[in-house]
Amino acid sequence: MSERATLSQAYRQGLAEEMRTDPRILVYGTDLFERGGHWGQVRGLGSEFGRDRVRNAPISEAAMVAAGVGAAMNGLRPVVDLNFIDFAFGAMDEIINQAAKIRFMWGAPMPLVIRGTNGVAGGGAQHNNSFESWFAHTPGLLVAMPSTPADTKGLIKSALRGEDPVIFLMHKLLAGLRGEIGGAEDLVPFGRGTVRRPGRDITVATYGVTVPRSIAAAGQLASEGIEAEVIDLRTIAPLDLELVEESVRRTRHLVVVTESQRHGGIGAEIAAALSESLYDVLDGPVLRVGAPSVPVPHSAPLLVLATPSADDIARSLRAATAARVS
């Protein structure tokens, strides 16, 4: 690992490398060929691979995803780029009722990647959804939520060599995040989290944009004598509960952090699963940090309240460890 790139560049490089070695991969979506997507995520791929493999599509999400499903069944490895994952709602049947179930019903691989940016960055309620839990709740789908350029490249490469439909979610605020990236064979497996910051006193399980926020919160706690271990799950389907359990056995405390709503989400699942499996080990309740159940507002003072911050996470870490500290 020596080369540095932004998260968008890392995605593009991973996709381009795989397209060079696998002619079955093609990518299509709105504004891709010339513009390279709304985040520059496929910039330059049009001129390298031509209009057969980098296609501009009409604003027809259902048709894009449906075509991806059928093409995957007939030998291709399509990447459908929705730009914003918010637009997936126009293709929910294709994702949930078709792509996710075809392997189970018909015994066929479904190597289909659906990429979109997700999460809160401003712009109001309809372009800032964090509905990764919906997808993770669907049997048959894999869901990637990388927080670093290296993981973005490594996970898209794994997705493109796998057999499963993948919802590939890249956070808007991380698109320009710069970091080291791996080489052509540095793949990141699905279902394996990683420890971003080691710590002995409390475990933070998170993914995506709240990874850097959790690391910042851990920094605050360190000055107060509490060392938090931050786990980046990297994918939420599959979910690396094993890594979380291993950590909690040592720290005896757990806070789960998501940018999406606390209520009924994947964070609640992690909390419930760990409460079941490590009830005797935990020294206190598993706490959750997440958004309140409200659409994402436009106005800045409201947006702050609807978006979990590093300070919010630090407050939960203090509350979770309060018994031990006092």
Added chain:
Amino acid sequence: MSLAAGPGTEAASLQPIDLSGVDAEQAASWYRSMALIREFETTAEPLVMQGRIPGGMHSAVGQEATAVGVVGALAATDIVTGTHRSHHITLAKGLAPDLIMAELFGKATGPLGGRGGHMHLADLSKGHFGSNGIVGAGLGIALGAALAASVTKTGQVAVGFLGDGAANIGRVWEFVNLASIWTLPLVIVCENNLYAVETPFTQVTGGGDIAGRASGFGLPAFKVDGRDVAAVHRIAAAAVARARGAEGPTFIEALTYRHGGHDVGDRETYRTKDEVERWRAESDPVLRLRRSIVDAALLRPAVLEAIDAEVAAQVAAAVEFAESSPYPDPATLLDNVTGIDMRIRGNL
């Protein structure tokens, strides 16, 4: 089966079909396929009512000619997708009746091991890319199969079936548009059987012309008598040739009629018995073909009767096979949900 040469075939009201240019072998093949579908459906229906086949069933009786006419114009490597009413397409695509019946019963010997059932039949190895329980969705999969055929230049053609109900699903027109602008080798076949579940086509279809809607997307669109296998075959063969020649998609609206209700057990309060009887008497697709074959002296009645007996035996054997087959092993429930192992501890 109720096909024995008798009053039905002799009815003066039964409209003949044009078999000019059709040889005896072709006629026998069509008749065998259509008689098999009729026998399969009429045998399965009471099994559903008795609860021996779980989960209900949508019978394709009355729509045999669309499947046989269209699929007969395809090569074995070509692809079809169907709707919730697709036993006729499945049989026409060459899936064996005993295996289909086993799938309906939910048995391990079905082509999907009982994971699909009546509404989700498929066999990718035979180019059957799925019947689909969601109205309009099958066409989207055919669209994608055609995209792959176009990009990788396999020479395959894909056919997506839909019904008149799907003509009011917005995404169907997304599919048609994409096929048109990308010049994909797709044939779109709308089986207009006049009812979307219980709702008459005329009540819910603005403009009243499905093929007319399709033509607005810049592709050839035709209406054909969907109860005339020869007519369906002629138009389908032309559309398939056009698709294979990389000239793009074609839309075919096949005008047909569902003899039974939406599903087995439907009380059919939304149409009259007279209406159904008139359609049967004038254009039962199996009886029309049978009568026209005899009138044109393509096959002797004894040959047709022999075919009737063969398909009856075939379907009886299919029921026996399905009844005597084992159910899937419960230990396999979680198999094959994904390609990678999701069973990380505590995750299921």
